[in-house]
Structure formats: structure tokens, C-alpha cells
């Protein structure tokens with residue numbers, strides 16, 4: 001009844017070659033001996049009909065199951081909207097766990113620590129990623145009451161989580177991803193900042209330091225600040241804020257790790273503070289969650305809403321973007337994600353309860369850099385920032401309108417009366433949060449668009465997808481522009497493939513060089529400004545890497561960190577080219 005048979009006239013799916021590889025390898029359902037049980041049409045119909053089925057239990061709904069399933073099918077197979085990977089993999093299957101993001105509490109006892117290890121394993125097995133704060137663990141060498149021994153401290157327990165993760169494949173397909181967070185005022189903070197110094201250590205973790213407002217002020221005023229033992233509340237020493245901040249900056253310069261999150265700012269936007277504090281985010285940092293909370297994400301492909309022919313208008317986005325169609329997709333996307341909450345089966349009862357109480361969803365965008373290419377707007381321009389703000393304000397406003405509509409049909413999220421929305425008399429909404437900008441690492445491959453709000457890494461590049469597999473691709477908008485400008489040649493495409501960028505290729509038209517910029521051509525501050533522009537209109541957070549060239553200085557990173565603080569970002573991740581041995585994305589050089 002949940003999975004309708006596919007209608008005979010259901011259109012086939014046009015897959016790009018990369019999508020075909022990724023889907024076959026990781027997404028299609030497989031039989032006991034590894035044989036493929038479905039193709040793209042089967043898969044998207046399975047997802048569409050399972051998610052649309054949830055609609056039928058709401059009396060106020062005006063949708064028929066099959067009609068909505070067809071809408072969802074068109075949405076996905078037209079590459080206009082995709083839900084996060086676990087939804088694609090597991091909707092309508094026995095596993096049925098559909099969320100990408102979880103946060104688990106780690107309490108200060110052996111029982112609680114190993115409960116968290118176990119629960120993380122269960123979540124990884126179901127395809128989700130986990131975030132933890134280790135801030136509640138007593139520091140190393142503090143006394144342990146029951147034995148008279150001494151505690152091992154957060155870093156040593158972190159190693160256990162890392163090892164456990166190593167052994168479990170997420171949803172049977174990918175190794176688990178984790179976020180580990182420690183507060184800046186934890187006595188073991190210096191060890192934590194240095195934890196990834198040795199190559200390969202904590203390889204299943206992203207680490208972030210939770211910076212407090214008090215700490216940032218101490219940096220600003222060049223003061224020291226107290227380290228507090230979480231179990232006793234006692235001060236365990238003081239550090240000079242600027243020295244710690246400098247170490248953070250230097251580590252980020254050396255290896256990109258750890259990142260930083262502004263934890264007080266995250267809590268200022270916590271819609272349900274009566275349920276406790278937010279201590280951690282999901283693995284990639286875009287989704288702050290309460291302990292035992294989970295969230296499912298979905299992303300709209302902005303480049304699918306481009307209308308050709310207005311590239312030379314003074315404001316190309318006015319008529320060059322199909323705002324009406326975008327609005328419709330946002331509304332359907334919110335309905336889809338709210339249905340996903342009902343369809344998902346979580347590995348722990350406490351997670352189910354929390355999720356159903358707050359009903360957080362994270363609608364975001366991808367294909368942003370592609371849309372800018374299509375509109376002939378340079379990523380590193382005030383115009384692009386302005387359009388970014390307009391775009392995300394539109395997604396947030398329409399997303400909230402859709403959530404309001406769902407509240408009318410289905411009731412507000414149960415924790416609404418005690419939420420900050422009720423307090424501010426905004427609402428009622430169906431979802432405690434509506435918007436999140438995810439990295440869209442695999443979704444963007446499926447949709448054949450640029451990821452999240454990132455600029456293109458290269459106009460042509462090789463992608464290491466998994467197990468050393470390598471896919472080469474030229475950005476289609478660049479290729480089309482080169483043809484239109486009459487400068488397309490196999491030789492040009494080859495040069496671009498080895499360099500990644502057309503920076504400095506003076507024989508190409510100036511306007512083309514201005515628009516077709518890559519992550520490496522862009523001054524780092526523009527990365528940050530773009531993140532801040534989107535963050536302003538995002539309920540949760542924005543996944544963004546500020547890419548820096550290899551010759552970027554420590555000073556550059558300090559400026560980026562400080563700017564992230566001043567511009568209202570919730571965190572920041574930097575990556576200096578070439579500073580780690582393994583990169584997920586590579587330009588042709590040195591391959």
C-alpha cells in the first residue's frame with residue numbers, strides 16, 4: 001500500500017555518466033549475492049511513492065497518493081530537488097532510516113560513553129552520520145570516584161569512537177562520518193587542538209572547537225580566560241586567549257583541522273531552549289542538533305531554474321531565474337521533507353521521540369556556482385552576494401510559508417508552544433527549523449551540478465569518488481560558453497583540464513575570464529562573504545569550505561576566522577591547497 005506499482009507511463013530517468021556509476025555502486029538495492037535489484041526508475045519511484053504515502057494519513061491533505069508520488073518523482077528525476085542520501089537509499093525498504101544527521105550525548109561515565117559508542121554504531125549501520133560533544137567528560141588525570149584511579153580524558157575516548165567507526169560501514173556502503181566537538185574552556189583543549197597532528201589520527205572525525213562569546217571577547221581584549229572542569233565546575237587554570245586563538249589558526253593553516261563553531265551563537269538560534277543546550281552539530285557542521293535529535297536534509301538545484309536569454313540584462317536574475325517554478329519546488333520540497341520524518345524509522349526510541357517533537361528539516365540549495373555561470377555573474381562580485389541574499393531569503397520565506405501551511409493541515413510541531421516562535425508570536429510552524437545548506441557531496445554528482453554554494457573547484461577536473469575510482473568532467477556551462485564565444489577547441493579543454501582554471505589565459509575574452517572563476521581564483525574573503533550572505537537567511541548553518549591557495553599565510557587564516565565571527569557565521573572551515581596528503585577533489589596536475 002505504501003509502495004505503489006510504477007505506472008506504465010512513468011518516464012525513464014536521464015542519468016549523467018557519473019550519476020550512473022554512483023547509483024549502481026551505492027544506491028540501488030541489492031540482493032543477497034550483490035545482484036542489482038533496481039534501476040534509476042525503480043529507485044526514484046520507490047522513494048517517491050514511499051514518501052508520498054505518508055500524506056494519506058492526514059485528513060486535511062488534498063493530495064492523492066499517486067499524484068503526489070508523480071510530483072515527487074518529477075522533482076527528483078528532473079534534478080530540481082533531491083533528499084539526502086539515506087532517504088534515496090532506504091525509503092520504502094525494511095531499513096527505513098532516512099536521516100543523514102544525528103547528535104548523541106556523551107555523559108561523564110563509562111556506561112554513558114559506551115552507550116554513545118553503541119548508539120553511534122547503530123546509526124552508522126543505518127546510513128546516518130553522528131556528532132558528539134566531548135565537553136562533559138572530566139579532563140585527563142582527574143580522579144575517578146569509584147576506583148580511586150585517574151580519568152583518561154576526552155581525547156583518549158575519542159580514539160575509541162574513531163576505532164569503532166572504522167569497522168562499520170554506513171548503511172553497508174560508506175564508512176561512518178563523525179563530528180567531535182570540545183569547548184574552548186575544557187581543560188584538555190590544547191591536546192584537542194593538536195589531536196590531528198599525526199597523519200591519519202582520528203581519520204573518521206571532523207574536529208571542531210566550540211568558541212564561546214566570552215572567549216572571543218577575551219581574544220579581542222587580549223585577556224586570559226578560565227579552564228573549567230565540567231564535572232566539578234572548578235577552575236583548572238587560565239590561558240591567554242590570544243595564544244590559544246593563534247594555535248587554532250596555525251593548526252588550521254597546517255592541516256585544516258580543527259574547525260571552529262560559535263556555540264553561543266548556535267544556541268541563540270536554538271528554537272527550543274527548554275529542551276536543553278545545543279552542544280554539537282552533524283559531521284559536516286551544517287546542522288546543529290540537540291542530543292538525540294536527527295534531521296533529514298534536501299537540496300534544491302538552483303541551476304535547474306535558469307531561463308536562457310537574459311544573461312545580458314542589467315539584472316539578469318530578474319527574468320533569468322524561474323522564481324515561480326522555484327517557489328513551487330520549495331513548497332513541494334518542504335512537504336517531502338516533513339513526510340520523510342514520518343516515514344523514517346530510527347534506531348533508538350529516544351531519537352524517534354525527539355525528532356517527532358521538533359520535526360526539524362533542512363532544505364538547502366546546490367548548483368549555486370552553476371547558476372552564476374549561467375547568469376554570467378562572477379562569484380566574487382557584489383552582484384553575486386546580493387543575489388545570494390535574495391535567493392536564500394526567498395528559499396527561507398517560501399520554506400517557512402510551506403511549513404505554516406503544513407501546520408494548518410497537520411498541526412504545528414508538538415514542542416511549538418514552548419518554542420521561541422511562540423514567544424515571538426511567529427508561527428505556528430510545522431518544523432522547528434526549515435533551512436540548512438548541506439555540502440551535497442553525492443547529491444550534486446547525481447544532479448550534475450556544482451555542490452552547495454561552493455564555487456567550482458576547477459572548470460575541468462578528476463573526481464575521486466570511492467575506492468580510487470576517477471571520473472573526469474568539464475563544466476557544461478563553461479563548455480557551452482566557450483563554444484558560444486567561438487574559442488572552444490580540444491587543445492583549450494586539455495589545458496584547462498590540467499590547470500583547472502582559465503586564470504591568466506589572456507587569449508580568452510576578458511568577460512569570460514571574469515565570470516568563469518574557480519575556488520582557487522577567488523580571494524578567500526569572497527568565500528567567507530558568500531557563506532555569510534547565505535547564513536543570514538538560513539535557520540541552521542551553512543556548509544562551506546574557505547579554500548586558500550598553498551601560499552596563503554597564517555595571517556590570511558586569522559583574518560578569515562575573525563571575519564567569520566564578525567559577519568555572523570556559525571562556524572568556519574578552511575582548507576589550504578596541498579596541506580593534506582589525500583584530497584577528495586583534485587585538479588589534473590600531479591595526477
Ligand code: CDP
Nearest residue numbers: 084085100129177284438439440441442443
Ligand atoms: O550528498 P549527500 O546527501 O550524500 O550528503 P552531503 O550533503 O555531502 O552531507 C550531508 C550530511 O550527511 C553530512 O553532514 C553528514 O551528516 C552526512 N554524511 C555522512 O554521515 N557520511 C558521509 N560519508 C557523508 C555525509
